[in-house]
Amino acid sequence: MTICLVSSVSVAGERTGAEVVKNVTCPYCGLLCDDIDVYLEDGEISRIKRGCGLSNAKFVSEADRIESPAVREGEELHEVSYGEAIERAAEVLREAKRPDCYGWSSCSVEAQGLGIELMKEARGSIGSTSAVCHLPSVLAMQDCGAPKATLEQVRNRADVVIYWGSNPVEAHPRHFERVTRRADGYFVKGKDRYIAVVDVRETLSAKISDEFVKVEPGGDYEALQAMRSMLQGNEIEADEVGGVPVETLGELLGRMKDADFACIFWGLGVTMSGAKHRNVEALTSLAKELNDYGRCVSVPMRGHFNVAGFGQVCTWKTGFPGFVDFTGDEINYAPGENTSVDLLRRGGSDAMLLVGSDPAAHFPLRAVKRLREVPVVQVDPHPNATTRFADVVIPSALVGIEAEGTAYRMDTVPIRLKKVVDPPEGVRTDERIIRDVMGAL
Amino acid sequence: MSLVLVSGRTLGQGKTRDKEKLTEGYFDAAAFVELDADDADDLGIEEGDVALLETGAGEVRLRAKTARGDSSGVAFVPMGPWANALVDDGTEATGMPEFKSVPVKVEKTDGSPTTLDDLLGE
Ligand code: SF4
Numbered sequence: 001m002t003i004c005l006v007s008s009v010s011v012a013g014e015r016t017g018a019e020v021v022k023n024v025t026c027p028y029c030g031l032l033c034d035d036i037d038v039y040l041e042d043g044e045i046s047r048i049k050r051g052c053g054l055s056n057a058k059f060v061s062e063a064d065r066i067e068s069p070a071v072r073e074g075e076e077l078h079e080v081s082y083g084e085a086i087e088r089a090a091e092v093l094r095e096a097k098r099p100d101c102y103g104w105s106s107c108s109v110e111a112q113g114l115g116i117e118l119m120k121e122a123r124g125s126i127g128s129t130s131a132v133c134h135l136p137s138v139l140a141m142q143d144c145g146a147p148k149a150t151l152e153q154v155r156n157r158a159d160v161v162i163y164w165g166s167n168p169v170e171a172h173p174r175h176f177e178r179v180t181r182r183a184d185g186y187f188v189k190g191k192d193r194y195i196a197v198v199d200v201r202e203t204l205s206a207k208i209s210d211e212f213v214k215v216e217p218g219g220d221y222e223a224l225q226a227m228r229s230m231l232q233g234n235e236i237e238a239d240e241v242g243g244v245p246v247e248t249l250g251e252l253l254g255r256m257k258d259a260d261f262a263c264i265f266w267g268l269g270v271t272m273s274g275a276k277h278r279n280v281e282a283l284t285s286l287a288k289e290l291n292d293y294g295r296c297v298s299v300p301m302r303g304h305f306n307v308a309g310f311g312q313v314c315t316w317k318t319g320f321p322g323f324v325d326f327t328g329d330e331i332n333y334a335p336g337e338n339t340s341v342d343l344l345r346r347g348g349s350d351a352m353l354l355v356g357s358d359p360a361a362h363f364p365l366r367a368v369k370r371l372r373e374v375p376v377v378q379v380d381p382h383p384n385a386t387t388r389f390a391d392v393v394i395p396s397a398l399v400g401i402e403a404e405g406t407a408y409r410m411d412t413v414p415i416r417l418k419k420v421v422d423p424p425e426g427v428r429t430d431e432r433i434i435r436d437v438m439g440a441l
Numbered sequence: 442m443s444l445v446l447v448s449g450r451t452l453g454q455g456k457t458r459d460k461e462k463l464t465e466g467y468f469d470a471a472a473f474v475e476l477d478a479d480d481a482d483d484l485g486i487e488e489g490d491v492a493l494l495e496t497g498a499g500e501v502r503l504r505a506k507t508a509r510g511d512s513s514g515v516a517f518v519p520m521g522p523w524a525n526a527l528v529d530d531g532t533e534a535t536g537m538p539e540f541k542s543v544p545v546k547v548e549k550t551d552g553s554p555t556t557l558d559d560l561l562g563e
Contacts, residue, residue, distance in 0.1 A: 339536030341530055
């Protein structure tokens with residue numbers, strides 16, 4: 001860790017000594033910017049340099065924290081020791097016939113690996129928040145692959161960039177700055193890239209790009225397949241496909257075909273609508289087929305800072321990228337069956353361990369109603385909607401700020417997370433908590 | 442009027458996602474519907490009015506905003522508990538509920554906006 005002492009001027013004008021930790025990785029979104037300078041005063045973060053609105057909120061703003069481990073008795077949560085909360089969590093897992101574990105996208109890969117081992121012991125299932133995010137991308141890439149590249153390759157080479165169903169200005173605010181529009185590469189200057197946004201609404205990202213192509217909601221599959229067909233030399237006998245004039249699709253395809261290096265970044269507009277994984281298959285297939293003309297790659301815009309890591313770790317450990325069930329003699333990989341929302345819908349899980357997630361806010365409300373019927377153990381730094389009914393609540397440290405670890409960027413490049421301040425007194429890391437629950441089990 | 446519900450990230454929802462999940466800041470950032478200006482006009486809904494949104498999965502009342510760009514046909518609600526009250530829990534064996542492209546009926550209402558307590562039953 002690089003810590004320098006710098007002089008800064010306080011609001012009152014007095015010169016004060018502040019520490020600065022250089023090149024800290026931001027543990028917020030899947031872009032994992034690793035150039036943040038964090039300024040510390042009296043052991044607390046006073047400000048950051050080079051962050052975006054999201055990273056400022058994460059590093060600097062006042063946080064609601066879960067102050068103590070707690071166990072629910074009747075309607076109320078009662079503070080207990082870590083030992084008691086961990087014993088209770090182990091009891092919930094032990095008593096369940098089919099416990100399910102969900103979350104993990106805001107944890108280090110080290111903690112994720114331990115979580116998978118824990119659920120093997122507990123004979124349950126485990127998956128990450130990608131179930132309500134990029135799971136269709138994972139399925140599509142398993143089915144038909146995808147031409148990939150690192151973000152550095154894209155920055156250095158891409159002369160045409162398409163953001164399809166993705167709004168980086170709001171979800172990955174520094175993507176334009178670090179990878180595309182404002183990022184100069186060895187071979188291409190940021191301002192010289194052609195950038196198009198394909199989306200159902202004219203987002204802020206669409207407004208600052210060279211072209212906005214409005215597709216109708218659920219129309220992505222048809223539009224992408226029409227482009228693939230045109231690439232094969234076929235004529236489309238319609239004026240519009242997926243709500244987009246065929247002429248516009250043809251022009252966009254022409255730009256990609258003529259590019260030296262094109263990149264399609266795709267987001268949740270592709271994974272969450274209509275044909276879901278079939279949308280992604282059409283998109284990555286188009287990218288593959290464009291390689292007959294120039295170079296074309298595709299990169300998913302992963303959301304949470306280490307959602308990609310869970311897929312990596314689970315693949316090393318089980319051969320599958322998540323959504324694995326350890327209840328039988330063999331590992332059962334069945335997304336759509338073992339995914340938490342599906343399990344809740346059919347009453348397939350009888351306890352839930354949640355690590356760094358808030359399904360009460362991010363699952364369909366019907367699934368939340370079912371979640372409330374089973375015992376819930378929550379490990380999280382912050383209280384959220386799920387805390388309102390969790391039976392066991394265990395506070396954890398913020399990895400990347402209060403604990404170190406490793407995370408995988410959206411292009412699956414591993415990046416080290418630093419510790420810059422101590423966690424609140426006594427608060428344990430996810431790794432320690434999972435190890436302790438395993439011990440108690 | 443029938444539109445298509447699209448839920449998604451916004452900067453405001455993102456800023457309050459981790460640290461302020463049980464605060465007014467998060468509620469303000471996640472509990473609204475954004476409509477295309479012309480669609481809002483057709484519906485007789487002005488910025489700040491309360492709109493009733495209804496899908497096969499449920500209904501919520503949300504404060505309305507008008508979109509600055511072309512958002513025709515879309516009722517955008519930031520990802521979170523309010524949007525998810527309108528999303529069915531079926532995944533068609535894909536694991537992924539339909540968080541975008543859900544047909545939604547939108548109309549002006551005199552009712553007050555739905556609170557998190559209304560949704561979570563407390
Ligand atoms: S773009 Fe993402 S990783 Fe980069 S500073 Fe912002 S929130 Fe952090």
